[in-house]
Amino acid sequence: MTTSAYQDVIIAGFGGQGVMLIGNLLAQAGMEYGREVSFLPVYGAEMRGGTANCTVVIDVESVGSPLVQTPLSTIVLNEPSLAKFQPRLADGGVQIVNASLIDKALVDSKRRTVYIPANDMALEIGSVKMANMVALGAWLKATDALPLACVQDALNRVVGSHYAKLIPANAKALAAGYNFA
Amino acid sequence: MSDTVARTLIKGNEAVAFGAVDAGCRCYFGYPITPQNEIPETMSRLLPAVSGHYVQAESEVAAASMLLGACAAGVPSMTSSSGCGISLMQEALSYMNGSMLPAVLVNMARGGPGLGDIGPSQGDYFQAVKGGGHGDHRNIVLAPATAQECYDFMFRAFALAFTYANPVMVLGDAIVGQIKEPVRRTPPADALSPAQLEALAAPWRVEGRGKRGPGAAPRLIKSVYLAEGALAARNRLLQDKYEAMRAEARSLSYNVDDADLVVVAYGSIARAVRSTLRALREQGVAVGLFRPVTLYPFPDEALRALAAARPGRRFLVIEQNLGQMVEDVRLALFGAAGCGAEVLWHGLMPGLLANAQMLEEPVRMALAGKEIRS
Numbered sequence: 198m199t200t201s202a203y204q205d206v207i208i209a210g211f212g213g214q215g216v217m218l219i220g221n222l223l224a225q226a227g228m229e230y231g232r233e234v235s236f237l238p239v240y241g242a243e244m245r246g247g248t249a250n251c252t253v254v255i256d257v258e259s260v261g262s263p264l265v266q267t268p269l270s271t272i273v274l275n276e277p278s279l280a281k282f283q284p285r286l287a288d289g290g291v292q293i294v295n296a297s298l299i300d301k302a303l304v305d306s307k308r309r310t311v312y313i314p315a316n317d318m319a320l321e322i323g324s325v326k327m328a329n330m331v332a333l334g335a336w337l338k339a340t341d342a343l344p345l346a347c348v349q350d351a352l353n354r355v356v357g358s359h360y361a362k363l364i365p366a367n368a369k370a371l372a373a374g375y376n377f378a
Numbered sequence: 379m380s381d382t383v384a385r386t387l388i389k390g391n392e393a394v395a396f397g398a399v400d401a402g403c404r405c406y407f408g409y410p411i412t413p414q415n416e417i418p419e420t421m422s423r424l425l426p427a428v429s430g431h432y433v434q435a436e437s438e439v440a441a442a443s444m445l446l447g448a449c450a451a452g453v454p455s456m457t458s459s460s461g462c463g464i465s466l467m468q469e470a471l472s473y474m475n476g477s478m479l480p481a482v483l484v485n486m487a488r489g490g491p492g493l494g495d496i497g498p499s500q501g502d503y504f505q506a507v508k509g510g511g512h513g514d515h516r517n518i519v520l521a522p523a524t525a526q527e528c529y530d531f532m533f534r535a536f537a538l539a540f541t542y543a544n545p546v547m548v549l550g551d552a553i554v555g556q557i558k559e560p561v562r563r564t565p566p567a568d569a570l571s572p573a574q575l576e577a578l579a580a581p582w583r584v585e586g587r588g589k590r591g592p593g594a595a596p597r598l599i600k601s602v603y604l605a606e607g608a609l610a611a612r613n614r615l616l617q618d619k620y621e622a623m624r625a626e627a628r629s630l631s632y633n634v635d636d637a638d639l640v641v642v643a644y645g646s647i648a649r650a651v652r653s654t655l656r657a658l659r660e661q662g663v664a665v666g667l668f669r670p671v672t673l674y675p676f677p678d679e680a681l682r683a684l685a686a687a688r689p690g691r692r693f694l695v696i697e698q699n700l701g702q703m704v705e706d707v708r709l710a711l712f713g714a715a716g717c718g719a720e721v722l723w724h725g726l727m728p729g730l731l732a733n734a735q736m737l738e739e740p741v742r743m744a745l746a747g748k749e750i751r752s
Contacts, residue, residue, distance in 0.1 A: 261653030
Protein backbone atom coordinates (compact mmCIF):
# COMPACT_ATOMS: atom_id res chain seq x y z
CA MET A 198 0.00 0.00 0.00
CA THR A 199 1.37 3.39 -0.98
CA THR A 200 -0.12 6.45 0.59
CA SER A 201 0.15 9.92 -0.86
CA ALA A 202 1.82 12.71 1.10
CA TYR A 203 -0.97 15.29 1.04
CA GLN A 204 -4.70 14.72 0.89
CA ASP A 205 -7.73 16.87 1.55
CA VAL A 206 -11.43 16.06 1.50
CA ILE A 207 -14.70 17.90 2.01
CA ILE A 208 -17.37 15.63 3.51
CA ALA A 209 -20.93 16.91 3.14
CA GLY A 210 -24.49 15.84 3.76
CA PHE A 211 -27.58 16.39 5.89
CA GLY A 212 -27.16 16.91 9.61
CA GLY A 213 -27.62 13.44 11.13
CA GLN A 214 -25.92 11.54 8.31
CA GLY A 215 -22.72 11.30 10.31
CA VAL A 216 -20.63 13.71 8.27
CA MET A 217 -18.79 14.98 11.35
CA LEU A 218 -18.29 11.46 12.70
CA ILE A 219 -16.43 10.19 9.64
CA GLY A 220 -14.47 13.45 9.45
CA ASN A 221 -13.39 12.92 13.04
CA LEU A 222 -12.64 9.27 12.39
CA LEU A 223 -10.49 10.08 9.38
CA ALA A 224 -8.54 12.75 11.27
CA GLN A 225 -8.05 10.44 14.26
CA ALA A 226 -6.82 7.63 12.00
CA GLY A 227 -4.49 10.00 10.16
CA MET A 228 -3.01 11.18 13.45
CA GLU A 229 -2.53 7.60 14.64
CA TYR A 230 -0.87 6.83 11.32
CA GLY A 231 1.72 9.48 12.20
CA ARG A 232 0.48 12.23 9.94
CA GLU A 233 -0.35 15.84 10.62
CA VAL A 234 -4.11 16.36 10.36
CA SER A 235 -6.79 18.99 10.73
CA PHE A 236 -10.55 18.59 11.00
CA LEU A 237 -12.73 21.65 10.61
CA PRO A 238 -16.53 21.48 10.87
CA VAL A 239 -18.71 24.03 9.12
CA TYR A 240 -22.34 24.39 10.00
CA GLY A 241 -24.76 27.20 10.40
CA ALA A 242 -27.19 27.63 13.27
CA GLU A 243 -29.06 24.52 12.09
CA MET A 244 -28.09 20.99 13.15
CA ARG A 245 -30.14 17.85 12.48
CA GLY A 246 -31.83 18.07 9.10
CA GLY A 247 -29.76 21.03 7.90
CA THR A 248 -26.72 20.68 5.69
CA ALA A 249 -23.33 20.24 7.28
CA ASN A 250 -19.84 19.77 5.98
CA CYS A 251 -16.35 19.38 7.27
CA THR A 252 -12.88 19.53 5.79
CA VAL A 253 -10.12 17.09 6.69
CA VAL A 254 -6.52 17.73 5.66
CA ILE A 255 -3.85 15.03 5.98
CA ASP A 256 -0.24 16.04 5.45
CA VAL A 257 3.34 15.06 6.28
CA GLU A 258 4.19 18.59 7.45
CA SER A 259 2.09 20.78 9.75
CA VAL A 260 -1.22 21.64 8.14
CA GLY A 261 -1.48 25.16 6.73
CA SER A 262 -4.90 26.11 5.47
CA PRO A 263 -7.58 23.90 7.09
CA LEU A 264 -10.05 24.97 4.39
CA VAL A 265 -9.73 24.35 0.66
CA GLN A 266 -11.38 26.08 -2.29
CA THR A 267 -10.82 23.21 -4.73
CA PRO A 268 -10.67 19.93 -2.77
CA LEU A 269 -8.71 16.96 -4.10
CA SER A 270 -11.66 14.80 -3.08
CA THR A 271 -15.19 14.99 -1.73
CA ILE A 272 -17.67 12.66 -0.07
CA VAL A 273 -21.19 13.84 -0.87
CA LEU A 274 -24.06 12.12 0.88
CA ASN A 275 -27.01 14.16 -0.43
CA GLU A 276 -28.07 16.19 -3.49
CA PRO A 277 -27.65 19.72 -2.10
CA SER A 278 -24.05 18.83 -1.24
CA LEU A 279 -23.38 17.59 -4.78
CA ALA A 280 -24.71 20.85 -6.20
CA LYS A 281 -22.45 22.80 -3.87
CA PHE A 282 -19.21 20.85 -4.07
CA GLN A 283 -19.11 19.12 -7.49
CA PRO A 284 -18.19 22.38 -9.25
CA ARG A 285 -15.39 22.97 -6.73
CA LEU A 286 -13.69 19.58 -7.09
CA ALA A 287 -10.07 19.99 -8.22
CA ASP A 288 -9.13 18.90 -11.75
CA GLY A 289 -8.22 15.25 -11.47
CA GLY A 290 -9.96 14.98 -8.10
CA VAL A 291 -12.32 12.22 -7.09
CA GLN A 292 -15.82 12.40 -5.61
CA ILE A 293 -17.64 9.70 -3.66
CA VAL A 294 -21.34 10.12 -4.48
CA ASN A 295 -24.16 8.49 -2.51
CA ALA A 296 -26.15 6.74 -5.26
CA SER A 297 -28.95 5.90 -2.83
CA LEU A 298 -29.98 9.55 -2.53
CA ILE A 299 -28.47 11.30 -5.56
CA ASP A 300 -29.79 11.12 -9.13
CA LYS A 301 -27.09 9.91 -11.51
CA ALA A 302 -28.17 12.52 -14.06
CA LEU A 303 -26.75 15.18 -11.71
CA VAL A 304 -23.29 13.65 -11.68
CA ASP A 305 -20.81 15.36 -14.01
CA SER A 306 -19.53 12.56 -16.26
CA LYS A 307 -16.21 14.38 -16.68
CA ARG A 308 -15.49 14.01 -12.95
CA ARG A 309 -13.83 10.91 -11.57
CA THR A 310 -16.70 9.53 -9.50
CA VAL A 311 -17.36 6.53 -7.30
CA TYR A 312 -21.16 6.26 -7.49
CA ILE A 313 -21.97 4.02 -4.56
CA PRO A 314 -25.35 3.08 -3.05
CA ALA A 315 -24.17 3.81 0.47
CA ASN A 316 -27.58 3.79 2.19
CA ASP A 317 -28.63 0.50 0.57
CA MET A 318 -25.33 -1.20 1.35
CA ALA A 319 -25.46 0.05 4.94
CA LEU A 320 -29.02 -1.21 5.35
CA GLU A 321 -27.87 -4.63 4.19
CA ILE A 322 -25.15 -4.63 6.86
CA GLY A 323 -27.63 -3.69 9.54
CA SER A 324 -28.47 0.02 9.63
CA VAL A 325 -28.81 2.88 7.20
CA LYS A 326 -26.96 4.98 9.76
CA MET A 327 -23.70 3.40 8.58
CA ALA A 328 -23.98 4.85 5.05
CA ASN A 329 -21.31 7.33 6.10
CA MET A 330 -18.89 4.47 6.86
CA VAL A 331 -19.60 2.81 3.51
CA ALA A 332 -18.81 6.09 1.75
CA LEU A 333 -15.62 6.59 3.76
CA GLY A 334 -14.51 3.05 2.87
CA ALA A 335 -14.97 3.84 -0.82
CA TRP A 336 -13.00 7.07 -0.34
CA LEU A 337 -10.09 5.18 1.26
CA LYS A 338 -9.90 2.87 -1.75
CA ALA A 339 -10.18 5.72 -4.26
CA THR A 340 -7.53 7.92 -2.64
CA ASP A 341 -5.10 5.47 -1.03
CA ALA A 342 -4.79 8.10 1.70
CA LEU A 343 -4.68 5.69 4.67
CA PRO A 344 -4.87 1.93 5.18
CA LEU A 345 -8.38 0.57 5.79
CA ALA A 346 -7.27 -1.29 8.93
CA CYS A 347 -5.93 1.92 10.45
CA VAL A 348 -9.31 3.62 10.05
CA GLN A 349 -11.19 0.57 11.34
CA ASP A 350 -8.97 0.50 14.41
CA ALA A 351 -9.47 4.21 15.06
CA LEU A 352 -13.20 3.53 15.54
CA ASN A 353 -12.26 2.39 19.04
CA ARG A 354 -11.14 5.93 19.96
CA VAL A 355 -13.86 7.86 18.13
CA VAL A 356 -17.00 5.90 19.00
CA GLY A 357 -18.13 6.46 22.58
CA SER A 358 -18.21 3.54 25.00
CA HIS A 359 -22.02 3.64 25.00
CA TYR A 360 -22.00 2.65 21.33
CA ALA A 361 -18.96 0.36 21.42
CA LYS A 362 -21.10 -2.65 20.52
CA LEU A 363 -21.69 -1.06 17.10
CA ILE A 364 -17.98 -0.90 16.22
CA PRO A 365 -17.76 -4.32 14.46
CA ALA A 366 -20.69 -3.44 12.19
CA ASN A 367 -19.15 -0.05 11.39
CA ALA A 368 -15.83 -1.71 10.58
CA LYS A 369 -17.72 -4.04 8.27
CA ALA A 370 -19.42 -1.07 6.59
CA LEU A 371 -16.02 0.55 6.00
CA ALA A 372 -14.78 -2.69 4.42
CA ALA A 373 -17.89 -3.01 2.25
CA GLY A 374 -17.35 0.47 0.87
CA TYR A 375 -13.65 -0.22 0.37
CA ASN A 376 -14.37 -3.42 -1.56
CA PHE A 377 -17.10 -1.86 -3.72
CA ALA A 378 -16.07 -2.25 -7.34
CA MET B 379 8.58 19.29 23.39
CA SER B 380 8.62 15.59 24.07
CA ASP B 381 7.63 13.31 21.22
CA THR B 382 6.95 10.54 23.69
CA VAL B 383 3.78 12.18 24.97
CA ALA B 384 0.81 10.88 23.03
CA ARG B 385 -1.05 13.23 20.72
CA THR B 386 -4.78 13.65 21.24
CA LEU B 387 -7.14 15.04 18.63
CA ILE B 388 -8.93 17.97 20.25
CA LYS B 389 -10.46 21.31 19.29
CA GLY B 390 -8.59 24.57 19.77
CA ASN B 391 -11.23 25.50 22.36
CA GLU B 392 -10.62 22.29 24.30
CA ALA B 393 -6.87 22.88 24.07
CA VAL B 394 -7.40 26.33 25.64
CA ALA B 395 -9.16 24.71 28.59
CA PHE B 396 -6.57 21.94 29.03
CA GLY B 397 -3.73 24.45 28.70
CA ALA B 398 -5.29 26.81 31.23
CA VAL B 399 -5.87 24.14 33.86
CA ASP B 400 -2.44 22.57 33.28
CA ALA B 401 -0.93 26.07 33.65
CA GLY B 402 -2.57 26.43 37.06
CA CYS B 403 -5.87 28.18 36.33
CA ARG B 404 -8.31 27.45 39.13
CA CYS B 405 -11.24 29.80 38.48
CA TYR B 406 -13.34 30.21 35.36
CA PHE B 407 -16.23 32.62 34.96
CA GLY B 408 -18.15 32.91 31.72
CA TYR B 409 -21.35 33.03 29.76
CA PRO B 410 -22.00 30.84 26.69
CA ILE B 411 -21.52 32.11 23.14
CA THR B 412 -20.59 30.40 19.87
CA PRO B 413 -17.89 29.71 18.64
CA GLN B 414 -16.12 29.21 22.01
CA ASN B 415 -18.58 27.04 23.96
CA GLU B 416 -16.19 24.09 24.26
CA ILE B 417 -14.04 26.26 26.54
CA PRO B 418 -16.65 26.60 29.33
CA GLU B 419 -17.89 23.06 28.62
CA THR B 420 -14.41 21.60 29.14
CA MET B 421 -13.66 23.90 32.08
CA SER B 422 -16.85 22.80 33.83
CA ARG B 423 -15.49 19.26 33.67
CA LEU B 424 -11.82 19.91 34.48
CA LEU B 425 -11.97 22.50 37.27
CA PRO B 426 -14.00 20.59 39.89
CA ALA B 427 -11.55 17.70 39.49
CA VAL B 428 -8.65 19.94 40.63
CA SER B 429 -10.63 21.67 43.41
CA GLY B 430 -11.09 24.70 41.17
CA HIS B 431 -14.21 26.78 40.65
CA TYR B 432 -16.38 26.99 37.55
CA VAL B 433 -19.12 29.58 37.50
CA GLN B 434 -21.56 30.17 34.67
CA ALA B 435 -22.37 33.80 35.36
CA GLU B 436 -25.65 35.56 34.64
CA SER B 437 -23.97 37.72 32.00
CA GLU B 438 -20.59 38.63 30.54
CA VAL B 439 -20.60 41.81 32.62
CA ALA B 440 -20.91 39.71 35.77
CA ALA B 441 -18.33 37.14 34.59
CA ALA B 442 -15.69 39.82 34.00
CA SER B 443 -16.34 41.36 37.42
CA MET B 444 -16.09 37.94 39.09
CA LEU B 445 -12.77 37.55 37.28
CA LEU B 446 -11.60 40.84 38.79
CA GLY B 447 -12.41 39.52 42.26
CA ALA B 448 -10.61 36.22 41.82
CA CYS B 449 -7.56 37.95 40.32
CA ALA B 450 -7.44 40.37 43.26
CA ALA B 451 -7.03 37.30 45.47
CA GLY B 452 -4.07 36.26 43.30
CA VAL B 453 -5.75 33.12 41.96
CA PRO B 454 -4.90 32.20 38.35
CA SER B 455 -8.29 32.82 36.73
CA MET B 456 -9.81 33.38 33.34
CA THR B 457 -12.86 34.03 31.25
CA SER B 458 -13.62 33.48 27.59
CA SER B 459 -16.15 34.79 25.14
CA SER B 460 -16.55 36.06 21.60
CA GLY B 461 -17.49 39.28 19.81
CA CYS B 462 -20.32 41.03 21.60
CA GLY B 463 -19.53 39.14 24.83
CA ILE B 464 -16.00 40.55 24.88
CA SER B 465 -17.46 44.02 24.27
CA LEU B 466 -19.57 43.62 27.41
CA MET B 467 -16.43 42.79 29.42
CA GLN B 468 -14.55 45.96 28.49
CA GLU B 469 -15.53 47.96 31.57
CA ALA B 470 -14.12 45.35 33.95
CA LEU B 471 -11.12 44.87 31.67
CA SER B 472 -10.27 48.55 32.02
CA TYR B 473 -10.69 48.27 35.80
CA MET B 474 -8.39 45.22 35.85
CA ASN B 475 -5.77 47.15 33.89
CA GLY B 476 -6.11 50.10 36.24
CA SER B 477 -5.91 47.76 39.25
CA MET B 478 -2.93 45.90 37.74
CA LEU B 479 -4.49 42.44 37.89
CA PRO B 480 -3.28 39.29 36.09
CA ALA B 481 -6.53 38.46 34.28
CA VAL B 482 -6.54 36.09 31.31
CA LEU B 483 -9.27 36.50 28.71
CA VAL B 484 -9.81 34.42 25.59
CA ASN B 485 -11.65 35.86 22.59
CA MET B 486 -12.52 33.29 19.93
CA ALA B 487 -13.64 36.06 17.65
CA ARG B 488 -16.72 35.86 15.45
CA GLY B 489 -17.87 38.05 12.59
CA GLY B 490 -19.06 41.56 13.43
CA PRO B 491 -19.91 44.33 13.84
CA GLY B 492 -22.99 43.86 15.99
CA LEU B 493 -24.32 40.33 16.34
CA GLY B 494 -22.63 39.49 13.01
CA ASP B 495 -22.28 35.76 12.49
CA ILE B 496 -20.53 32.82 14.13
CA GLY B 497 -17.80 32.53 11.49
CA PRO B 498 -14.14 33.56 11.76
CA SER B 499 -13.09 37.20 11.82
CA GLN B 500 -10.10 39.34 12.77
CA GLY B 501 -12.30 42.39 13.21
CA ASP B 502 -11.57 42.53 16.97
CA TYR B 503 -7.88 43.37 16.41
CA PHE B 504 -8.23 47.03 17.36
CA GLN B 505 -10.39 46.20 20.39
CA ALA B 506 -7.85 43.70 21.69
CA VAL B 507 -4.66 45.57 20.79
CA LYS B 508 -5.57 49.23 21.31
CA GLY B 509 -7.40 48.75 24.60
CA GLY B 510 -11.11 48.33 24.00
CA GLY B 511 -12.26 49.91 27.25
CA HIS B 512 -11.78 53.40 28.60
CA GLY B 513 -8.54 55.00 29.71
CA ASP B 514 -4.97 54.14 28.76
CA HIS B 515 -5.03 50.41 29.13
CA ARG B 516 -3.01 47.87 27.23
CA ASN B 517 -3.59 44.14 27.06
CA ILE B 518 -0.83 41.77 26.14
CA VAL B 519 -2.36 39.97 23.15
CA LEU B 520 -1.32 36.48 22.01
CA ALA B 521 -2.55 35.11 18.68
CA PRO B 522 -2.51 31.30 18.39
CA ALA B 523 -2.98 29.69 14.97
CA THR B 524 -3.14 25.99 15.87
CA ALA B 525 -4.74 23.82 18.55
CA GLN B 526 -1.26 23.08 19.93
CA GLU B 527 -0.61 26.80 20.26
CA CYS B 528 -3.97 27.22 22.00
CA TYR B 529 -2.63 24.82 24.62
CA ASP B 530 0.89 26.29 24.81
CA PHE B 531 -0.18 29.95 24.77
CA MET B 532 -2.34 29.52 27.87
CA PHE B 533 0.85 28.83 29.84
CA ARG B 534 2.42 31.93 28.29
CA ALA B 535 -0.73 33.94 29.02
CA PHE B 536 -0.66 33.15 32.75
CA ALA B 537 3.11 33.63 32.95
CA LEU B 538 2.89 37.09 31.32
CA ALA B 539 -0.21 38.11 33.28
CA PHE B 540 1.48 37.36 36.62
CA THR B 541 4.92 38.66 35.60
CA TYR B 542 3.50 42.06 34.65
CA ALA B 543 0.34 42.07 36.81
CA ASN B 544 -1.51 42.91 33.63
CA PRO B 545 -4.45 41.46 31.70
CA VAL B 546 -3.57 39.15 28.82
CA MET B 547 -5.92 38.41 25.97
CA VAL B 548 -5.62 35.31 23.81
CA LEU B 549 -7.16 36.26 20.47
CA GLY B 550 -8.27 33.45 18.18
CA ASP B 551 -11.25 33.12 15.91
CA ALA B 552 -13.92 30.60 14.94
CA ILE B 553 -11.37 28.56 12.97
CA VAL B 554 -8.74 28.49 15.71
CA GLY B 555 -11.40 27.53 18.26
CA GLN B 556 -13.25 24.94 16.17
CA ILE B 557 -10.35 23.22 14.42
CA LYS B 558 -9.48 19.76 15.68
CA GLU B 559 -5.78 18.91 15.57
CA PRO B 560 -3.27 16.71 17.35
CA VAL B 561 -2.16 18.25 20.64
CA ARG B 562 0.54 17.14 23.07
CA ARG B 563 -0.27 18.01 26.67
CA THR B 564 3.21 18.95 27.90
CA PRO B 565 4.09 22.33 29.41
CA PRO B 566 6.08 24.49 26.96
CA ALA B 567 9.62 25.57 27.85
CA ASP B 568 8.58 29.08 28.91
CA ALA B 569 5.91 27.89 31.37
CA LEU B 570 5.90 29.07 34.97
CA SER B 571 4.85 26.61 37.67
CA PRO B 572 1.76 27.32 39.80
CA ALA B 573 4.15 27.95 42.71
CA GLN B 574 5.98 30.59 40.65
CA LEU B 575 2.67 32.27 39.78
CA GLU B 576 1.73 32.28 43.44
CA ALA B 577 5.08 33.82 44.41
CA LEU B 578 4.55 36.61 41.88
CA ALA B 579 1.14 37.41 43.40
CA ALA B 580 2.28 37.15 47.03
CA PRO B 581 3.44 40.81 47.36
CA TRP B 582 0.08 42.33 46.39
CA ARG B 583 -2.82 39.88 46.59
CA VAL B 584 -5.63 40.36 49.09
CA GLU B 585 -5.85 37.25 51.22
CA GLY B 586 -7.89 38.08 54.30
CA ARG B 587 -7.11 39.86 57.53
CA GLY B 588 -4.42 38.30 59.69
CA LYS B 589 -2.97 35.96 57.09
CA ARG B 590 0.30 37.88 57.07
CA GLY B 591 0.53 38.08 60.83
CA PRO B 592 -0.53 40.67 63.41
CA GLY B 593 0.03 44.30 62.51
CA ALA B 594 0.38 43.71 58.78
CA ALA B 595 -0.92 46.68 56.82
CA PRO B 596 -4.20 46.11 54.97
CA ARG B 597 -4.00 45.84 51.21
CA LEU B 598 -6.32 47.67 48.87
CA ILE B 599 -6.65 46.89 45.19
CA LYS B 600 -8.35 49.70 43.28
CA SER B 601 -8.39 51.72 40.09
CA VAL B 602 -9.66 55.01 41.54
CA TYR B 603 -7.03 57.70 42.29
CA LEU B 604 -8.65 60.99 43.25
CA ALA B 605 -5.94 62.66 45.31
CA GLU B 606 -3.93 65.39 43.60
CA GLY B 607 -1.16 63.81 41.53
CA ALA B 608 -2.21 60.26 42.37
CA LEU B 609 -3.70 59.35 38.99
CA ALA B 610 -0.76 60.89 37.14
CA ALA B 611 1.60 58.76 39.24
CA ARG B 612 -0.51 55.69 38.55
CA ASN B 613 -0.48 56.33 34.81
CA ARG B 614 3.29 56.86 34.93
CA LEU B 615 3.61 53.46 36.59
CA LEU B 616 1.39 51.91 33.93
CA GLN B 617 3.39 53.56 31.16
CA ASP B 618 6.65 52.21 32.56
CA LYS B 619 5.09 48.75 32.71
CA TYR B 620 3.79 48.95 29.14
CA GLU B 621 7.30 49.97 28.01
CA ALA B 622 8.80 46.97 29.84
CA MET B 623 6.25 44.67 28.19
CA ARG B 624 7.73 45.52 24.78
CA ALA B 625 10.44 42.96 25.51
CA GLU B 626 7.77 40.27 25.14
CA ALA B 627 7.15 40.87 21.42
CA ARG B 628 7.26 37.58 19.51
CA SER B 629 6.98 36.66 15.86
CA LEU B 630 7.71 33.82 13.45
CA SER B 631 9.16 34.04 9.96
CA TYR B 632 8.91 31.50 7.15
CA ASN B 633 11.11 31.53 4.02
CA VAL B 634 11.88 35.23 4.20
CA ASP B 635 15.59 35.18 3.31
CA ASP B 636 15.33 35.46 -0.48
CA ALA B 637 11.83 36.94 -0.62
CA ASP B 638 11.19 40.23 -2.40
CA LEU B 639 7.68 40.12 -0.96
CA VAL B 640 6.88 39.28 2.64
CA VAL B 641 3.26 38.64 3.61
CA VAL B 642 2.33 39.75 7.13
CA ALA B 643 -0.53 37.72 8.61
CA TYR B 644 -1.53 36.28 11.99
CA GLY B 645 -3.73 33.55 13.43
CA SER B 646 -5.87 31.43 11.11
CA ILE B 647 -5.13 33.68 8.14
CA ALA B 648 -1.38 33.06 8.56
CA ARG B 649 -2.14 29.35 8.12
CA ALA B 650 -3.98 29.94 4.86
CA VAL B 651 -1.13 32.17 3.69
CA ARG B 652 1.44 29.49 4.51
CA SER B 653 -0.36 27.08 2.16
CA THR B 654 -0.61 29.77 -0.51
CA LEU B 655 3.13 30.38 -0.30
CA ARG B 656 3.86 26.66 -0.39
CA ALA B 657 1.93 26.36 -3.68
CA LEU B 658 3.68 29.43 -5.10
CA ARG B 659 7.09 28.12 -4.05
CA GLU B 660 6.39 24.92 -6.01
CA GLN B 661 5.86 27.24 -9.00
CA GLY B 662 9.22 28.90 -8.34
CA VAL B 663 7.84 32.08 -6.76
CA ALA B 664 9.73 33.14 -3.62
CA VAL B 665 7.46 34.86 -1.11
CA GLY B 666 7.98 34.86 2.66
CA LEU B 667 5.65 35.08 5.64
CA PHE B 668 6.05 37.17 8.78
CA ARG B 669 3.63 36.10 11.49
CA PRO B 670 3.14 38.27 14.59
CA VAL B 671 2.58 35.96 17.55
CA THR B 672 2.09 38.81 20.00
CA LEU B 673 -0.21 41.45 18.54
CA TYR B 674 0.54 43.68 21.53
CA PRO B 675 3.35 44.34 21.99
CA PHE B 676 3.58 44.39 18.20
CA PRO B 677 6.85 42.85 16.90
CA ASP B 678 7.87 46.03 15.10
CA GLU B 679 11.62 45.61 15.60
CA ALA B 680 11.63 42.19 13.94
CA LEU B 681 9.62 43.65 11.09
CA ARG B 682 12.07 46.54 10.70
CA ALA B 683 14.96 44.07 10.68
CA LEU B 684 13.28 42.23 7.80
CA ALA B 685 12.93 45.46 5.87
CA ALA B 686 16.56 46.46 6.54
CA ALA B 687 17.89 43.04 5.53
CA ARG B 688 16.63 43.46 1.98
CA PRO B 689 16.10 47.07 0.92
CA GLY B 690 13.29 47.48 -1.59
CA ARG B 691 11.47 44.45 -0.31
CA ARG B 692 7.69 44.92 -0.22
CA PHE B 693 5.23 43.86 2.47
CA LEU B 694 1.67 42.68 1.95
CA VAL B 695 -0.64 42.59 4.97
CA ILE B 696 -3.43 40.02 4.67
CA GLU B 697 -6.05 40.03 7.43
CA GLN B 698 -9.71 39.15 7.80
CA ASN B 699 -11.07 42.61 8.49
CA LEU B 700 -11.40 46.01 6.86
CA GLY B 701 -7.81 47.07 7.60
CA GLN B 702 -6.56 47.03 11.20
CA MET B 703 -3.16 45.35 11.69
CA VAL B 704 -1.97 47.10 8.52
CA GLU B 705 -1.84 50.32 10.57
CA ASP B 706 0.64 48.76 13.02
CA VAL B 707 2.73 47.41 10.13
CA ARG B 708 2.81 50.85 8.49
CA LEU B 709 3.76 52.50 11.79
CA ALA B 710 6.58 49.99 12.26
CA LEU B 711 7.97 50.54 8.76
CA PHE B 712 7.29 54.27 8.47
CA GLY B 713 10.16 56.61 7.66
CA ALA B 714 13.90 56.08 7.76
CA ALA B 715 13.87 53.89 10.88
CA GLY B 716 11.50 51.54 9.10
CA CYS B 717 13.40 51.80 5.80
CA GLY B 718 10.28 53.34 4.30
CA ALA B 719 9.31 49.95 2.91
CA GLU B 720 6.19 49.82 0.78
CA VAL B 721 3.20 48.22 2.53
CA LEU B 722 0.29 46.81 0.54
CA TRP B 723 -2.93 45.46 2.02
CA HIS B 724 -5.46 42.77 1.20
CA GLY B 725 -8.57 42.33 3.33
CA LEU B 726 -10.79 39.28 3.56
CA MET B 727 -14.26 40.26 4.63
CA PRO B 728 -15.50 38.82 7.92
CA GLY B 729 -18.24 36.43 6.85
CA LEU B 730 -15.97 34.64 4.38
CA LEU B 731 -14.12 31.40 5.00
CA ALA B 732 -10.54 31.96 3.90
CA ASN B 733 -8.57 29.33 2.03
CA ALA B 734 -5.16 29.20 0.40
CA GLN B 735 -6.35 29.34 -3.21
CA MET B 736 -8.26 32.61 -2.85
CA LEU B 737 -5.08 34.35 -1.66
CA GLU B 738 -2.91 33.41 -4.63
CA GLU B 739 -4.07 36.26 -6.86
CA PRO B 740 -3.56 39.06 -4.30
CA VAL B 741 -0.06 37.73 -3.54
CA ARG B 742 0.87 37.47 -7.24
CA MET B 743 -0.37 41.00 -7.87
CA ALA B 744 1.54 42.32 -4.87
CA LEU B 745 4.72 40.82 -6.30
CA ALA B 746 4.16 43.13 -9.25
CA GLY B 747 3.48 46.05 -6.90
CA LYS B 748 -0.28 46.05 -7.42
CA GLU B 749 -2.70 46.07 -4.51
CA ILE B 750 -5.97 44.14 -4.55
CA ARG B 751 -7.58 45.68 -1.51
CA SER B 752 -10.31 43.08 -0.97
